Amino acid sequence: MRAFAYQRTTEVRDALSLVAEHDGARFLAGGTNLVDLMKAGVESPARLVDIRSLALGEISETPEGGLVLGATVTNSAVAADPRVRRRYPALSQAILAGASGQLRNMATVGGNLLQRTRCSYFADPSEACNKRVPGSGCSALNGAHHNHAVLDWTQHCVATHPSDMAVPLAAFDAVVRYETLDGTAEVPLSEFYLPVGDRPDLETVLPDGALITAVVLPAAKVAVTSRYRKVRERASYAFATVSVAAALDIQDGLVQDVRLALGGVASRPWRARLAESALRGGPFTAERISAAADLELAVAQPLRDNGYKVTLARNLIEAVLSDLVADMGEGPSR
Structure with missing residues (x-):
């Protein structure tokens, strides 16, 4: 793992500024995906800005009866929340199916949405992967791809998204709330992920340096069943x-x-x-x-x-x- 700088902050604005001021800076929450990729040499941020102390760790109600999941709420906390289990049981079930208990205790809502593919070629710097190195090719096309995509892939990438949590969030019309130095914005999860296209390294519509602050679950009668x-x-x-x-x-x-x-x-x-x-x-x-x-x-x-x-x-x-x-x-x- 390459050397990197580390800073912790307690304010969203400070976190955004720190990432904006340093090329190659990344936000760090649970680190369950990012740290592994750093160890493998796939990611090499020059600076990590620890956001676990930001005031984004609560689950709150919307006036209409939906829920707002703070970006640093752990997966375990979401799965165990009585309101989630009662109103959106598929979400709780997905999280519990998603990882070990130790990982769920560290992983966060925002980080879960941004986790990278588990394609073995992406995780191996010696292999061709357009998602890791644009223009290098896709070894999975003619390689070991028995667990790769069958929908919406291109010749540039056949990897799948690994999140369990994101699947029920998509079904329930969740909205991703994020913040930049220019202010707060929202995007439906249905528009959050970019199609593969010819640049599979570009995965979401988030502006550079943006920080996910919450995921909003609209009230939905159908979600109860x-x-x-x-x-x-x-x-x-x-x-x-x-x-x-x-x-x-x-x-x-x-x-x-x-x-x-x-x-x-x-x-x-x-x-x-x-x-x-x-x-x-x-x-x-x-x-x-x-x-x-x-x-x-x-x-x-x-x-x-x-x-x-x-x-x-x-x-x-x-x-x-x-x-x-x-x-x-x-x-x-x-």
Whole structure:
């Protein structure tokens, strides 16, 4: 690991100024991803600005009944919060599926959204990776890519986004609040991550030097009946092969609202809007579930070794939605 300077601050404005004043400076919260990348030689910030002492470590209510998750709230605190567990159960389930207890105790809300891909080629400086070194190529295209993207990838990058937390946040229309030296701004999570394009190293719309200060969860009746399920290569701590966050509201046999998001299939949390539209407003039947899943995955472009992900995602959508209906004491009609 290369030598770096370290500073701690207690004010957001000071943190922003310190990063702006020093080329190569980075914010440090839990460090569960950044420090590992520094050890591997993938990241080499000249200065770390520790933000754990900023007043961003609380979960608060919105006037409408939603929640504001401060950027330095730990993953463990979010998962254990009674309001999260009651109003957005899929979020709590996703966090608990996301890492070991030790990591959840350190990892933060803001850092979780900004974690880098776990593609092995990205983490190995000896390999070609456009996300790490733009223009160097993508070793995963013809290499070991069985756990890479099947949706929205390009020849420049086939890596997936690793966050479990971000998947239900996408389903629940979360909003990312951030601050720069010019003031405060917000961006919907649906617009937060950039498409891969020809610059996969550019991952979010955050301006240079911006600091995430909170994630806002809008009040949503449908979120109360939600579930997160993750398929991984081993039952213990591992990143998702495919995951699904789903929420469902059925009244008088008709789907009033439905939310679906996928993890492990693209460079960002994948909001399944085509499937949602196909289900919303009609009866909840096994045939309509299958048709909706097929519609969403029709644009999938699997690589040589990961076509199984398309089938897995389809089956997982069907299973999670069916489980939600069973939780309501009903079942899909046929």
